[in-house]
Amino acid sequence: MAMPATGTNHPVIxxxxxxxxxxxxxxxxxxxxxxxxxxxxxxxxxxxxxxxxKYTFKQIRQLIGEVVAKVPDKQVMSDLDATVKFAGRNNGxxxxxxxxxxxxxxxxxxxxxxxxxxxxAGIARYGRIVARGKNPNTPTHPIDVAxxxxxxxxxxxxxxxxxxxxETVKDMEAKMKAAGNDKVEVVIxxxxxxxxxxxxxxxYRESAAKDGWKRLTEFLKKQGAA
Numbered sequence: 191m192a193m194p195a196t197g198t199n200h201p202v203i204x205x206x207x208x209x210x211x212x213x214x215x216x217x218x219x220x221x222x223x224x225x226x227x228x229x230x231x232x233x234x235x236x237x238x239x240x241x242x243x244k245y246t247f248k249q250i251r252q253l254i255g256e257v258v259a260k261v262p263d264k265q266v267m268s269d270l271d272a273t274v275k276f277a278g279r280n281n282g283x284x285x286x287x288x289x290x291x292x293x294x295x296x297x298x299x300x301x302x303x304x305x306x307x308x309x310x311a312g313i314a315r316y317g318r319i320v321a322r323g324k325n326p327n328t329p330t331h332p333i334d335v336a337x338x339x340x341x342x343x344x345x346x347x348x349x350x351x352x353x354x355x356x357e358t359v360k361d362m363e364a365k366m367k368a369a370g371n372d373k374v375e376v377v378i379x380x381x382x383x384x385x386x387x388x389x390x391x392x393x394y395r396e397s398a399a400k401d402g403w404k405r406l407t408e409f410l411k412k413q414g415a416a
Contacts (some may be wrong), residue, residue, distance in 0.1 A: 191231040192217075192224035193281060200229040201286035201416055202277045204270055204302070206295030207232060208388070209250065209258055211242030215390050216292075226407065227416065229282040233273045235298075236261040247391075258294065262327040266298060267305045274306075286310055288415040290406065291317060293385060300332035300339065300362070309341040311413035313406050316347050316384050319358040333358065336365035342373035344409045346402045348382035348395075373413070377405060 193200050203223055207216050212232045223230035236242065240257035270289075278284040288311040291299040296317020303312040319332045343366075347359050356378055366374045379386060379398040386395040387402060410416040 191229065191277075191280075192220040193229040194224060194227055197227075198281055199283040200227060200281060201288065201410070202274065202282040202284050203228045203230050203410070203415070204273060204287075204289040204291075205230050205232040206270075206289065206291030206298045206302075207235060207242075208292045208385070209242070209253065209294040210245070210247075211236070213243065215388060219290075222403075228288075228410075229277055229280075231273055231277050231282075233269055235266050235269055238265070260327065263301060263329070267302060270298075270302055271306065274308075284308070286415045288312065288410055288413075291315065292387060293317065297332060300343070301330075301335065303341045303343055304332075304335035304338040307340055310415035311410055312341055312343040313409060314343060314345050315387055315402065316351055316354060318354055319362045333362055333365065336362055337369035339366055339369075339371055339374075342371075342409070342413045343375070344405060345374070345376045346387075346398075346405065347376070347378050348384055348386050348398070349378050349380035350382060351384040353384055375409070377402070 205220050212234050216232050220230035220232055239260040245253040274284055287308055289299050290313040292315045296314040299312045299314035303309050321331050363374050363376045382395045382398040383393050385393040386398045
């Protein structure tokens with residue numbers, strides 16, 4: 191958790207981890223948001239199932255199988271609800287609640303926006319919209335709950351993301367608008383791959399990352415979450 195050194199009642203923004211957990215990159219995002227006036231908080235959302243820090247990038251399939259796939263969406267939603275309450279007891283203004291996430295966390299942004307109508311703004315970065323099959327841990331995917339999302343959402347995706355077809359993002363936007371949510375904004379960076387905001391990885395694209403951050407800042411202000 192990071193927040194301004196002075197002042198009270200800071201707008202709360204949940205920061206949802208990449209598949210690799212709450213590592214230094216996610217902590218840095220929290221600090222950056224705190225410098226802009228937010229109480230930014232990133233809970234360890236699959237600590238019950240395992241420690242993501244023990245896995246290397248080359249062990250991503252092992253990490254998914256041994257830890258991530260065992261994390262129920264229901265647990266994640268409950269933990270985020272508890273995190274919001276915690277922030278509210280610790281100098282946060284939950285009346286200005288926002289959420290942002292990356293990759294695994296990008297998917298969670300969509301899911302939590304459908305779960306919690308109090309979200310004033312969601313910023314999803316390259317989170318999967320659809321997936322193969324369903325199971326007790328992930329019984330639904332973002333595309334299945336699109337009509338339940340009433341919160342404004344800014345979606346930032348890469349045109350060269352091999353794992354997330356642009357068509358699925360556009361389908362999500364269309365389904366939300368058809369359900370009456372005209373506050374969804376989709377931005378596709380044509381030359382950006384997956385994880386273009388991750389400045390510690392080769393996938394980082396400075397131009398897309400900086401533009402995305404600028405859009406995040408403006409979106410939070412526009413939606414009254416800053």
